[in-house]
């Protein structure tokens with residue numbers, strides 16, 4: 674019969690019209706999470722006894738740490754602990770393996786990021802009140818420094834690629850004018866050292882990067898005029 678489809682559709686609409694709403698209006702309405710929901714893996718550094726069980730258990734090499742020994746006695750302390758969430762599959766094995774309950778999953782699920790590095794968490798407990806055995810203290814310091822340097826190096830390389838691919842956007846972080854950003858990209862693009870220096874400044878100190886960029890542009894303009 675002609676129009677039977679429309680009538681069927683209206684009947685379904687009417688049937689559901691008077692039902693209770695089941696859609697959650699996220700983000701205005703917060704979801705009702707179950708107690709065992711696995712959001713973000715968290716370390717409680719105070720409970721960690723540096724036994725390494727979590728690292729050995731994790732099938733995806735998500736976890737790593739550096740350690741040092743106290744000067745007095747043989748007790749080990751944690752100098753840094755890294756959770757690289759991008760590889761975590763939320764299997765809970767590390768939580769089950771930890772003998773002290775130092776690891777747990779929080780209900781935090783809103784941690785999307787543009788950059789994979791941004792979901793890597795590095796805990797660096799304050800050890801200033803402890804006296805570490807000198808060799809270990811140095812090793813621990815090196816471990817922390819290495820992880821910071823490694824992170825910066827990755828960001829610098831990503832910035833270099835971004836400047837090459839989309840200079841207006843990448844240099845727009847320090848220059849508001851798109852034409853100036855393109856001009857700067859042209860000026861530094863062919864000199865590997867200048868490009869790297871600018872990328873380093875953007876990662877480490879944006880204010881300084883903006884000043885240096887301005888100086889480059891002024892110098893370039895003077896050259897054109899003279």
Ligand code: SF4
Pocket residue numbers: 714730731732733734735736760761762763764765766767768
């Ligand atoms: S939940 Fe599983 S994959 Fe994630 S860190 Fe723990 S053991 Fe590794």
Ligand code: SF4
Pocket residue numbers: 716720721722723724725726727728770771772773774775776
């Ligand atoms: S298993 Fe627990 S106590 Fe052992 S190193 Fe991992 S977090 Fe620390």
